[in-house]
Amino acid sequence: MTDDNNLIVGIAGAGSVAFATAARLAERGFQAMLWSPSGSRTKALAAGAELVATGAVEGRSRPLVADSAEALAEKSDVLMIVVPGYGHKAVMDALSPHVRAGQPVIINSHSSLGALYLSDKLARRGVEAPIVAWGTTMVGGRQQPDLTHVHVSTVRKSVDICTVPAHLSDDGLAICQRLFGDRFAVRDGLMAISLSNLNPQNHMGIALGNMTRMERGETWSQGQNVTPNVGRLLEALDRERLAIAEALGLSVRTIFEHFHWSFHVPIASISEMNQQMHANGNGGTGPATADSRYVTEDVPFGLVVTAKLGQMTGRPATLHQAGVDVFSAMYGRDFARENTLLDAIGLDGMTLDELQEAARSGVLPDDPTRTGHGGSRVSGPST
Numbered sequence: 209m210t211d212d213n214n215l216i217v218g219i220a221g222a223g224s225v226a227f228a229t230a231a232r233l234a235e236r237g238f239q240a241m242l243w244s245p246s247g248s249r250t251k252a253l254a255a256g257a258e259l260v261a262t263g264a265v266e267g268r269s270r271p272l273v274a275d276s277a278e279a280l281a282e283k284s285d286v287l288m289i290v291v292p293g294y295g296h297k298a299v300m301d302a303l304s305p306h307v308r309a310g311q312p313v314i315i316n317s318h319s320s321l322g323a324l325y326l327s328d329k330l331a332r333r334g335v336e337a338p339i340v341a342w343g344t345t346m347v348g349g350r351q352q353p354d355l356t357h358v359h360v361s362t363v364r365k366s367v368d369i370c371t372v373p374a375h376l377s378d379d380g381l382a383i384c385q386r387l388f389g390d391r392f393a394v395r396d397g398l399m400a401i402s403l404s405n406l407n408p409q410n411h412m413g414i415a416l417g418n419m420t421r422m423e424r425g426e427t428w429s430q431g432q433n434v435t436p437n438v439g440r441l442l443e444a445l446d447r448e449r450l451a452i453a454e455a456l457g458l459s460v461r462t463i464f465e466h467f468h469w470s471f472h473v474p475i476a477s478i479s480e481m482n483q484q485m486h487a488n489g490n491g492g493t494g495p496a497t498a499d500s501r502y503v504t505e506d507v508p509f510g511l512v513v514t515a516k517l518g519q520m521t522g523r524p525a526t527l528h529q530a531g532v533d534v535f536s537a538m539y540g541r542d543f544a545r546e547n548t549l550l551d552a553i554g555l556d557g558m559t560l561d562e563l564q565e566a567a568r569s570g571v572l573p574d575d576p577t578r579t580g581h582g583g584s585r586v587s588g589p590s591t
């Protein structure tokens with residue numbers, strides 16, 4: 209790997225978090241390179257415009273732009289996948305033929321056991337690389353319509369991570385700390401990280417409580433509208449997630465820790481913490497459309513997974529499942545069928561033991577019926 213000043217971090221994605229991450233990397237002295245499938249959001253940057261960051265990260269930088277997934281992988285020392293869950297499979301399919309042995313890939317943030325899909329694809333090429341799954345993003349933010357400006361709402365104090373395969377954990381942690389500093393909590397593997405993304409449960413309560421605002425395109429404060437009843441729903445959803453983690457013997461962050469570490473407010477009830485964020489000017493703005501990733505990403509790629517893990521561990525997540533059913537009825541869609549990653553890894557055909565072993569090794573059990581099954585695995589990783 210090259211010196212810090214020459215280290216290139218290739219970001220697959222060009223949305224809010226991709227821009228905010230590029231700005232944060234520049235602030236820390238690293239060169240970011242962006243690529244996204246359509247290329248539409250990187251046109252201004254490719255034409256020479258500076259990326260301007262305001263808020264929790266302030267500064268101007270010049271991220272490079274790659275014109276293909278192949279170029280991004282070839283020119284980068286480290287890769288980051290920074291698109292919503294519904295884009296993970298497509299981006300992993302585009303990148304995986306080009307990932308080199310040992311080249312770290314950070315999934316920012318991890319969704320739906322996607323690290324397993326990617327690592328199994330690499331194993332089939334005989335390639336082994338540290339795939340680092342993050343429970344949430346390091347930075348939050350909103351891309352502005354001119355596509356040269358990002359408002360960064362927060363730099364989190366702590367992000368939960370794990371590495372697949374597990375024996376590369378030290379490498380995974382080292383690259384994260386080198387890029388972003390000492391802001392990581394290593395959790396006990398991919399099952400823990402899969403239970404550490406709180407956005408699906410939080411966005412479920414927020415979207416249910418404010419659906420008419422979203423549908424009518426209103427501008428509304430998200431934090432202020434985590435009212436006592438919405439806050440209690442979020443806390444109840446959290447207890448379901450924690451019960452699954454407990455059944456698996458795993459320690460994961462609580463919703464109280466999440467808001468404390470992410471938004472720097474003292475621990476209180478979830479409604480009170482959100483009111484404090486609002487008072488601090490950091491409560492965020494809720495979605496102004498029903499076509500929001502709070503539902504279209506978080507229901508199929510978040511709630512569905514937690515509900516399945518609840519079934520597998522004998523700790524039914526009835527509120528999470530109710531969320532899947534209620535949003536499916538509201539939207540006239542079957543969100544349970546929209547998760548392409550779970551089909552591709554064949555989760556429905558796996559036992560809990562098989563899933564836990566795959567989460568450690570990064571290799572899926574052989575199953576020719578799986579949609580992502582891509583032929584024989586090459587034996588032994590290449591170097």
Ligand SMILES: NC(=O)C1=CN([C@@H]2O[C@H](COP(=O)(O)OP(=O)(O)OC[C@H]3O[C@@H](n4cnc5c(N)ncnc54)[C@H](OP(=O)(O)O)[C@@H]3O)[C@@H](O)[C@H]2O)C=CC1
Nearest residue numbers: 221222223224225244245246291292293294295298348349
């Ligand atoms: N924004 C925030 O503050 C936070 C975000 N997150 C999470 O971070 C992740 C990224 O969020 P954010 O940056 O806000 O999302 P955006 O909607 O801004 O991401 C847009 C990017 O995703 C790409 N994309 C969208 N759909 C697809 C698809 N089907 N296939 C391939 N690529 C696709 C777009 O490609 P193209 O450029 O081609 O249009 C674009 O580059 C999400 O998982 C989100 O839940 C978590 C916490 C906070």
Ligand SMILES: CC(C)(CO)C(=O)C(=O)O
Nearest residue numbers: 344348406407410411470
């Ligand atoms: C809903 C909220 C504020 C908390 O999960 C979030 O979106 C985040 O952590 O970025």
